[in-house]
Amino acid sequence: MIREETGSEMAKKMWGGRFRKGMDKRFEGFSSSIAYDYKLAEFDLVHSLIHTRVLQENGILTVQEANRINAVLEELLKSIKDNRFKPNLSAEDIHTDIQNRLEKKIGPLSLKLHTLRSRNDQVVFDEKLFCGFEASMIGKLLINVCEVLLAQRRKYSEQPFVGYTHGQRAQVILFSDYLDAYFYMFRRDVHRVVNYTESLQAFIGAGALAGSGLSRSSYERAIKDFLRTTPVYGKIRPVVNSLESVADRDFVIEFLGLLSIVQMHLSRLAEDMILYSTQEFNYLDLPEEFCTGSSLMPHKKNPDFLELVRGSSGRINGNLVSVLTILKGLPLAYNRDMQLDKEPLFSSVETVKEELTMLKEFLAGLKLKEKVIEQALTDETLYATDLAEFLVLKKVSFREAHDIVGRMIRYVEDKGMRLSELPDELLISFHRALNQKEMQRIINPFNAVASRKSISRKAPKI
Amino acid sequence: MIREETGSEMAKKMWGGRFRKGMDKRFEGFSSSIAYDYKLAEFDLVHSLIHTRVLQENGILTVQEANRINAVLEELLKSIKDNRFKPNLSAEDIHTDIQNRLEKKIGPLSLKLHTLRSRNDQVVFDEKLFCGFEASMIGKLLINVCEVLLAQRRKYSEQPFVGYTHGQRAQVILFSDYLDAYFYMFRRDVHRVVNYTESLQAFIGAGALAGSGLSRSSYERAIKDFLRTTPVYGKIRPVVNSLESVADRDFVIEFLGLLSIVQMHLSRLAEDMILYSTQEFNYLDLPEEFCTGSSLMPHKKNPDFLELVRGSSGRINGNLVSVLTILKGLPLAYNRDMQLDKEPLFSSVETVKEELTMLKEFLAGLKLKEKVIEQALTDETLYATDLAEFLVLKKVSFREAHDIVGRMIRYVEDKGMRLSELPDELLISFHRALNQKEMQRIINPFNAVASRKSISRKAPKI
Amino acid sequence: MIREETGSEMAKKMWGGRFRKGMDKRFEGFSSSIAYDYKLAEFDLVHSLIHTRVLQENGILTVQEANRINAVLEELLKSIKDNRFKPNLSAEDIHTDIQNRLEKKIGPLSLKLHTLRSRNDQVVFDEKLFCGFEASMIGKLLINVCEVLLAQRRKYSEQPFVGYTHGQRAQVILFSDYLDAYFYMFRRDVHRVVNYTESLQAFIGAGALAGSGLSRSSYERAIKDFLRTTPVYGKIRPVVNSLESVADRDFVIEFLGLLSIVQMHLSRLAEDMILYSTQEFNYLDLPEEFCTGSSLMPHKKNPDFLELVRGSSGRINGNLVSVLTILKGLPLAYNRDMQLDKEPLFSSVETVKEELTMLKEFLAGLKLKEKVIEQALTDETLYATDLAEFLVLKKVSFREAHDIVGRMIRYVEDKGMRLSELPDELLISFHRALNQKEMQRIINPFNAVASRKSISRKAPKI
């Protein structure tokens, strides 16, 4: 036991030998992390399961002692997987909580577990495993969204749609082009997630900052043994540089950065769909189960899901700034400031997971209002570029063609006419190759999209 | 009742008449805000207490009905002040939770409360009152910290101290100068808090965005009546421009911006004290009850409180970024994205309050190691500027004086000597006015600080 | 002169006596600030003009010397006001540039100017005056924008308009309500600017961190004399706490925070107007001189001004984060990191000034498409709340009224009908008070806006 005063809170701390006074109560709450770091319980148990074997290899634990400790740890691990684990909020952190549980089960032997290791080593190890797991999960959710986009694409494969730049009608596209755009964004996100998880290496054995007397080879053997039965925990390695290992939070920033790109994509999709579901655009029928009404205005069907997704950029960007700020100018090796990286990390992970899970359902329930879109596609300015392109093929320099079409549009605007109504004699005055028949061929959504040879419309694959 | 299907979750929503499908369960959780906006309960009750009287003034409620409703609301208000209020986490938000409680008590009459008002109006009203209260509280905590700084200043009033620029020893100062520096920072924060609270106006009557048929004069009377008995709730006004009122979150950003300056001050103080409590500086003895030990290294006494304060800049800056990001490019009037302003707001307020509360105790427990400081003050480079100043008074141009002292320092560095040991014949070679006696007068901490006439050392007042 | 090696770059530094090696050339460029801090030239001259008098008061300069120095400084000040001042980019910073110019004009006497003062004191003094001037200018530009909003309001005083929440049509408002919303936002910004400038105090006399032997009373007299002739430079005071004074950058963060709110307002206005100028909304005719075309698509008229304004939130928020990051955990007193506060400060000030200047012209050129708006106002769902409000006055509880109207809307949606077409016998089945005549009175934009008694529509004043 660390202290004589059994029963007191301090007795349960994993440190304290040289301290004369107890912690300030308020500070105890302020510095406690159990309220959130309990999420690392599973991974902390992995650290302990390996560490026990390392201690055994070094003769600090007997085989029997090691087995007895690990049996309890395995049991705790199972309770987590079965969702039966509830953190004890009066513990200082998850490491202490687990230690206390062990002590309750096996008494003084438990005190041997935390031999020659440090929470500095544990927490970075735990967080890396956490990040690996969560990144994989997010990768899967992204793939789910990609699959729904593909399904919607099959449903609306030949549907022309209005393409925008600067929020202004630009050219006719296919709705599948639009869906594919997001497909490719999310697929890039999947690649980023995969690269990220592949780069993760969880080190063990750094001690507080300087390593310990436990041999590297014992770590190698213990890790190998552990991963043989449970390879799911990814890359675990004996520490190389111990200072760097406990000080490293690159992987948190990298993950938060990656999520900020996913979130940016989500916010753009949300904005698009909010626009398209206004009464003015009116292209989309949003699934009602993701909308809400108003307590005052009886007619409202608000795209709240999309708004909350758009607004979540605040949280995700804020979390990234948070961790970047914390790490700025932090000297080596471990500093307590680093404890504050966990809440932003968990918050961003949780938010993106929720968004992606719902987005899949949301996108599956999305319906296009083909009639409205058909009407919009009669806007002749959408074909202005196609008209210019036609002239180019008639050997007009593009900038001249651009100018001719510009003047034609100005003309019909002034006269309140339509391009497709212009009589041949007038058309010819703009360019000799123009006539009503050609105009009608050009001003047609199907012809417009068919004429674009520079792009690929093959259905993409995940 | 909004829906026939009594008992269902939807029946408890404050909207839904036109909806055919229930909300997606997961989305219901995602969009729910009760888990945090319950903190607004008190202020939401204020809105309702006033609104009831407005409805009565407009003949929509009888006096008896209004009294009956307000009796329940007052009771709820009391339960909050007595710390007995527990939010019902299955409600959509705090407005709905309160509405449901009212319904339980007085049945269908309760449904009349939410007449011609909107949660858009309520939430901004509630948040403004919240901000006003919390800002005042933070103002008081800042004043507490100022007072401890003054007390420590009295204790160490004539204690010389080492002043730094660029992390390098610069000139001798008084420890009271150092304490006053933070005093003035925090006092400026108090002024900012006061300006902020004075600028807050909580509007009532905006409806969802466009006002309502309830008369402005009825609002005026109801507000006046309410504030007569409970002026503590600050400035409440009938809405002027309803669009602007529901769309406004300036006051959240302004508050978060103000807190980011307080936090910046805290982080600088923390950094200074972390430095001063290293074994190398060793100027300060930190109160043990705000330090922790290491689970591995038995000798450690770590300044965790200060580290967590320094690291909290991450959270505070992240929260500001969060709300700025949310508001960027948000069209008028209300959008659901705005719901996400609350968690960052509450988080920053809570963190700064905790920090200030503990800081007061921490600073009160701080002790100076006078011996160590005395030793540090024998570093003669600390008097280099005083030496140059002496030469200036002997009619040397300052840049020459600067150059002479620079060369003197280079000289003693090269020779491994001390300035105060230089013999008169050598001193005179640098400048005729120099001699050992003058040097000893100059190289003295008390003389150094006494010679600074440009600054004021009167004890500051709050 | 600081160094013997006249002519070398180092000879021109304001320090260097103890240094043996010259600066690394690349580092010289990296650490130089003249490329941007030349903007502080005017204010740095003010510091010098006062400092000269302080030196004279303390007997370090004779009256003749002081006059001779100040004559040159005054001349330089005039060259700035006449726009003839060009920074010498080979100087280290603006302080050195000015010092060098002085030296060219009056030789060795110039070296006496920088006696017992520090660039730490100068730069914070300069920046505060800069902030004061620029904030006032931004205040004026905001007022200009407010005035154009008032002019447009007079032009469209009785024009009904569509009000939105969640991007969805909500209720009929007046276009003047809409304009007023931004008026009130910008007017709040004006108040913030005024509060800010009033709180600014530029201190002089801090030295590097610890004050100097120059008497406070000499500062008082010199400042008083200076401000008598040129009160425009605002509040200048002898320093109180010198440590705090050189370490203070609160006023930079506060200014950047204030600008981030102005910018947020600008981004919301921009977003609204981008929306309203889409072909789908089509409410606004944007002034062509603030739009651009496409090099490919001949028909495009893009709202580039608005997009750049919206996007400028990136720059403004980034600049705020930048300075908050720099200041985090910076120990007292001055650190070189602080030099990096200037580029973000100047960038935000410049951007907001440009935006406001153009916005005034832009808003003046804005035209409403009344026909399109008239058409939009025939959307009957815009009157749903008015309908519910009507029922409330017929003693229906609001939540029942809400439900009735919800069901009416669902009914007409299903039947493809309009509310105003529903026959009396059907209307009565929803509520006995409903009939065609009442419906037509309610479904009328002018009646709708006239019925809102809770808000004020008096033309606001600046």
Add this chain to the structure above:
Amino acid sequence: MIREETGSEMAKKMWGGRFRKGMDKRFEGFSSSIAYDYKLAEFDLVHSLIHTRVLQENGILTVQEANRINAVLEELLKSIKDNRFKPNLSAEDIHTDIQNRLEKKIGPLSLKLHTLRSRNDQVVFDEKLFCGFEASMIGKLLINVCEVLLAQRRKYSEQPFVGYTHGQRAQVILFSDYLDAYFYMFRRDVHRVVNYTESLQAFIGAGALAGSGLSRSSYERAIKDFLRTTPVYGKIRPVVNSLESVADRDFVIEFLGLLSIVQMHLSRLAEDMILYSTQEFNYLDLPEEFCTGSSLMPHKKNPDFLELVRGSSGRINGNLVSVLTILKGLPLAYNRDMQLDKEPLFSSVETVKEELTMLKEFLAGLKLKEKVIEQALTDETLYATDLAEFLVLKKVSFREAHDIVGRMIRYVEDKGMRLSELPDELLISFHRALNQKEMQRIINPFNAVASRKSISRKAPKI
């Protein structure tokens, strides 16, 4: 020509056919990007060189025309590589500048170049090539820094050093451990850079958003031909999804995110070295050519380079926030807001390149003060953990060992003694295995570092 009014500014725009009014002069300046996007000139020429061949393949240009155009483009490209290219700041952007230069050389034929392409396509293409080049350059600079770290490590290979956690002395390490820590951080940065450049694909052929009639196969051939002679430009591909391609700025955020991690590492190194070069720590002798003095205090040698590096985190983090903010909620496809991504991108790239270039020289000039370090290593608390570890090997449970050592430290602190002086009889009262001889073996820096078996000290490789 686009307009009749040759000579006017508008005539030089690449659009404008439908416009009646010229651009507002101030807006012209506000929206112009040439002042910074000239940095893309080289890559824009690559786009044009390929596009010319595509037009030729599609029969829009003859071979002779294509050759004539490309000859001029090649010449411009050479002028850039020879550093002779000066942007014409009156052009709207770099695309227009190059177009104008082409026109000057070959007259009307030049107008054919911008046929069926869009600046939306060009700018994203250009930026991707820019990012690829700059990332490679940064990769090389990082490797240079790694090499200097290795060189210093060889120099100080067996030098013990003080290891810190929480800013407090923790355990003895080797200085090479410390250097390696940063080596591994920067090497991870190299890997991130490599992954990043490998993931970059520059697409060509997207048009404004919807592709064009130019065939994909013609793009394939033209790209292949181009890359055959100049493979240095990396991966260039015919566009797949054109919407996504013009809307994509992921690669900017990813690059800025990557740089924010590099910068975070730099800021930590800077902070460490600022600390270690204080008079109190005094472990390092910084190369004088990277330090500066004070204009007031003659003795100062300030670590300005390190401070500016630390402070640059502000700029780098701000730039990341800037682009994340810009992209938030931006609808598809291109919006003018995106133009504002370039300044932050260029700023972060430039800053990190400068820092790394100087850091190499700085680190090469760094010297350790072995004497000071030797003295620091006599601090016995540095061996507390080694002492506990010794007890563990004597079969004491670690938590008991921790407690024993804690009490020993408390004892010597109270008595003002040293651990190594404790007499055997006292030592034995703490634990029977303790005696003076063992204590002296344990309290020895070389033994301490030699005893750590869990870490690897092999010299790392790049």
